[in-house]
Amino acid sequence: MNLMLLEKEDFQDGVAVIRGRRFTHAMEVLKIAQRSGECKAGVVNGPVGKAVLLAVDEAGQEMRLCFEPAGMPPPPLPLELVCAMQRPLTFRKIIHAAVTMGVKKIYFFHCRKVEKSYWSSPQVSEEAAMADAMLALEQTVDTVLPEFHYYDKFKPFAEDILPGIVAGKRFLAAHPAGAAPCPVDLQEPAVLTIGPEGGFTDYETEVWKNAGAELVTMGPRILRSEVAVPALIGRLYPGR
């Protein structure tokens, strides 16, 4: 936790009252009470700054903090991720990597080589994903919540939703057999689509092409999605 993320509901009369995970972390890892009496903090979708410890309750269950804003969070990455649903652990790792690197919109979709059971895992729920996203924001010192969208049917997603997502943006589909090397250091906003473990089918690849996608490859190596995502972001937007 490089930043304590404060939510609107934490505040009572202008003072943040913190219990649970953030309290324990601030006390035991940051040792806020023994050390500086303050820590880096930010308000969800708001400024970053510092939280100054006002008091710890006698039972050692909660702290009261005063938040002092100092600036804005880092700018978002101009990249939206259109990601095949993954096995739950991979889903979580992708959210962590993408959110720490500044992605603010991820669309998860179903396609042929996605196992249907992934969709019913509790780890893939909106609630679990947002909890992971909060941790990722705390890691990366950001406050702006990402949006996650879920489409459990390929065709309606590809036909009705995708055109709106890619309109006016460069659209890249990561594909091992892609004809072109993935570009480097983009200056424009982009949408990147990542396939499931077994890759896209020929039909799905055709759908991307018809939607204006460039099929791009990272070379002969086959990377796991949780490695491919940061590697692709690193090369697409090295300047951010």
Place this chain on the structure above:
Amino acid sequence: MNLMLLEKEDFQDGVAVIRGRRFTHAMEVLKIAQRSGECKAGVVNGPVGKAVLLAVDEAGQEMRLCFEPAGMPPPPLPLELVCAMQRPLTFRKIIHAAVTMGVKKIYFFHCRKVEKSYWSSPQVSEEAAMADAMLALEQTVDTVLPEFHYYDKFKPFAEDILPGIVAGKRFLAAHPAGAAPCPVDLQEPAVLTIGPEGGFTDYETEVWKNAGAELVTMGPRILRSEVAVPALIGRLYPGR
């Protein structure tokens, strides 16, 4: 397992005899016996090609394969990693990311903010690391084993070993407070050093500078090591 990695010891009179994990994977996931009767394979530090199933024993415990070479593995990345020892799970994730992306030499070293206990974890042993590296090669369709080196004292490493590692190469130290942005698309070989969770101390940073390092930053975001490594490699060598 996108490639079955065959070791010298697997061969008996020119035929590979496979049991255990690789046998089970080939039978149950690749379904080699029911499907094509062959799978992508490679020989450690040798060519890639295919393995053709000759026979499965009656007990269903082992298979005999004939290896047919077809070409060489992808070229190694011209990057060596000089990595502070990490907590064991992170250590494994870094090995996976770096090896799948083609890194062939990783030097793990101790420094101030590395917990001493990390060094005694069984997950950090050479044996465990090489087992993880083999899995990473099977993922990325490569055969060339990486080398891992371990230095559990900072000063002897920095003074006696490091100069030999960085000689003739560009030396980059990833540091949040680095003055320059991390470069993009290197054409020359490089050595990249990555700090522990808490970062390098001022003293350690001075040591890197004296050894010729450029302190480079990826921007305001603070990434976990297992995300930073693929993100950095992706921007340093997008062409590989």
